[in-house]
Amino acid sequence: MSLLTQEAWTALIPHAGAMALIDVVVAWNATSIHATGERHSPDEHPLRDAAGLHAVHLIEYGAQAAAVHSALLGGVDVRDGRLVSLRDVQLTVDYVDLARGRLDVQAQQLVADQRVAQYAFQVEQHGRLLASGRLMVMYAVTS
Template sequence: MLTRQHWASRIPHAYDMALIDAVVDWTETTIHAIGERHRPDTHPLRSPAGLHAVQLAEYGAQALAVHAALLGDTGGRAGRLVSVRDMHLAVEYVDLSQGRLDVQAERIYVDDRGAQYLFKVEQQGRMLASGRVVVMYVAQ
């Protein structure tokens, strides 16, 4: 298992906005990451009502960023989330009492300009959200 220290310097997400805590497994095209800090009231994406499932797209995008950093795909360039498509929400809010979030992403396209990934977020084996994210790399 890889911890945040393995990639923190290679992605733009920091402090409370760094949502991925560890990488359980990864290959050339896939990543299985976990997020465990979604429960505190200080979570940057939580509203007074809780963590809305639509926010899980950011978990998918950050899994993409971590995967790209581990592979060296970005060439040191920052990426910008430009599209979230085919988002399916199985719940309205994340049940904060059910523990960690498992984030899985699969790269379906990459070139020197950006990448596209399918993602899903589960909690204790229950699907919470899925979709497709596209990131474009910023020219240097």
């Protein structure tokens, strides 16, 4: 499936307002998602500090892409999910130059069921890899 704006998933995920970093889903299928984030100017990003947007915050882009993907698949309430593990995180820059424009976020579902999901993610800008890794989310089980 392809090109979805925030309105298609915003009510399904916990991220809201300025903290909703994913703007558009370019494409998605049963195991992966390609999304973009470009709405925030360099001075208005909610995770930016005086030095700029540190690359460690790109993990949040990967986590939000995973949340959007899980929400689009249905079956679990991602609003009750918690990021519980990060593995093999690699950052190729210290700070992100938001003035260079859009961030492309890819996430691939590795494992998923009603209790847990594991994703590999990568964040690029103009074809340059900025961050990658794996993350695990656990969902609250309701009876």
